[in-house]
Amino acid sequence: MKIADVDITDLTHDGRGVARIDGKAVFVAGALTGERVRARTVRRHRSFDEAVTEEVYQASPDRVTPKCAHFGLCAGCSLQHLAPEAQIAAKQRVLAENFERIGKVKPDRWLEPLTDEPWAYRRKGRLSVRYVAKKERVLVGFRESNPRYVADVRHCQVLHPALGPKIEAIGELVGRMHAAREIPQIEFAAGDSTVALVFRHLVPLDEHDQQLLIEFAKAHDFAIFLQPKGLDSVHPLYPDNPQLAFAIPAYDIELKFRPLDFVQVNAGMNQRMIDHAMALLDPQPDDRVLDLFCGLGNFTLPVARRVAEVAGVEGDDGLVRRAAENATHNGIDNAQFHVANLFEDHRKATWARQDWTKLLLDPPRAGADKVLEFLPGKHTRRIVYVSCHPASLARDAGILVNQHGFRLAAAGVMDMFPHTAHVESIALFERD
Missing domain, CATH: 2.40.50.140 (Nucleic acid-binding proteins)
Incomplete structure (x- = not known):
């Protein structure tokens, strides 16, 4: 070459x-x-x-000198060689370019970038597992830049501190199992007091393998779940009924979740992001707020503490059930939840035909253009849009400004995934 x-x-x-x-x-x-x-x-x-x-x-x-010895081999991080303040500046340039090129819009003001601790931040994710005959060992980690290979990682600097130093030990554990070649992945999820590992296994685990997992869980204070088939097959191995939850102290809220549920990857940034979104939304006691793509109620329940009524809408019925359970768990009675695929037309739904004073959106990468065909209503004056993909945010910003009469009052980036090129952002839209 x-x-x-x-x-x-x-x-x-x-x-x-x-x-x-x-x-x-x-x-x-x-x-x-x-x-x-x-x-x-x-x-x-x-x-x-x-x-x-x-x-x-x-x-x-x-x-700068990368902190991780595996940088350049492991594709989990691509920007460790760039100073953190330069990383976030680059991400803001990406967002600005997308607004200009795709949405043909420009914010009235730029928000200060939102950052937090750039190491040991990742509480949720999926690790690939592969037995490599030439090395006579099991590799556990993220993929290499060539996705056919699993990076030979001994210690991950961005994973939750209870997990990052134990990557090699997990590989050694799997290597001692009879089903070592039949475990393709391990998902992890960390609550405030419990770290769960979900072992996907393609063959039933015998008593020997299950006992190895239980002993490892006890020695390292992990909760172990097994996943023999699809998402619905996930069940605890040890302990019998592990509980995952994280607190949002500023709003006196605790959110319970299951190990494969969507939660924001960066725990510290999530707390700051909620405060940031609330400040932009400016919830008032007489407000009625609609929270689209609400998930477990990460924004819905904090908003409920400040307004007359809030409704959360989400396409995953399991997340909606747990959001409602979380409302009850936190003594909140002014939040309602609805199941709806927000990439379909729901303009006739009861929640879509109500008058909402404010709107909050936190869509996946595809954005919210389908929803914006029938929302916001004429009484909605303020929208906060949390985005994980700058191109879809820019497209939707153009729709809100040019078709719905809003102005892009403010926008900024949030470093949800330090050392990666992932751009998380937030935007405020206002209508006179």
């Missing part, structure tokens, strides 16, 4: 440096804006090529 000395002029959306060789765009892993590097081409495409950094001749002032 071709090797060339190149100047890096920009970063891609996934954190690779952008250069040109013979006029053709090249995306260079491990390179930063303003650097001159030696790049080795590893893949060719019609309109661009992909390369990796072989040597840095002129380093960016924002380049």
Whole structure:
């Protein structure tokens, strides 16, 4: 493959440096804006090529030494070589470019980026598992940049502190199991007091393997769940009835959840994000608020503490049941919940035809364009939109501004996934 000395002029959306060789765009892993590097081409495409950094001749002032020994091999993090303050600045540029290019909008003001502790933050995720005959051991971790391979990780710096140092021990545990070759993944979820591991297994686990898991759980203070088939097959192995929950102290709320439920990955950022969203929403005692894509009630229940009424709508009926249970658990009686696939037309639904003074959205990557075909209603004056994908937020911002008469009053980024190119953001829309 071709090797060339190149100047890096920009970063891609996934954190690779952008250069040109013979006029053709090249995306260079491990390179930063303003650097001159030696790049080795590893893949060719019609309109661009992909390369990796072989040597840095002129380093960016924002380049730092990665904390993780596995950086560059493991694809779990792509930006550890970029200073945290430069990471968040790059993410804000991505958001601004998407607003301008896709939505044709610009915020009246930029919010200060929201950040928190950049290490040991990840409380939820999925680890790949693979027995490698050549190494005669089981690898547990995130995938390499080539997704066919599992990175040989001994210690992960971004995982929850109860889990990150124990990756190698988990691999050794699986390696002693009779079903070592039949465990493709382990999902993890951390509450405030319990860390759960969910072992997906393709064959039934014998008594020997189950006992190994129980002993490991006792030794390392984990709760162990088994998943023999689909999501509904998940059940506890040890202890008998483990409880996962996290508190939102500012609103005197505790949210209970199951290990495969969606919760925000970054616990510290979630607390700050809720406060941030509440400040922008400015809930008042006479407000009626609609929370779309509400999940477990992460925003719904804090909002309920401040308003006359709130309704949460979510497509996953299991999450809706647990959101209602969480409302009861926290003594909240002014929150209602509805099951609805928000990528379908629900304009005739009772909750859609009511008058809501304010609206909160927290959609998945696809965004909320289908909902915006029939909402917001004429009485809605303020919308807070939490986004995990800048392109869909920009598209939806254009809809709210150009079709519904709102203005993009404020927007900013939130570093939910430090050291990755993932852009989490929040926007405030107001209508006079």
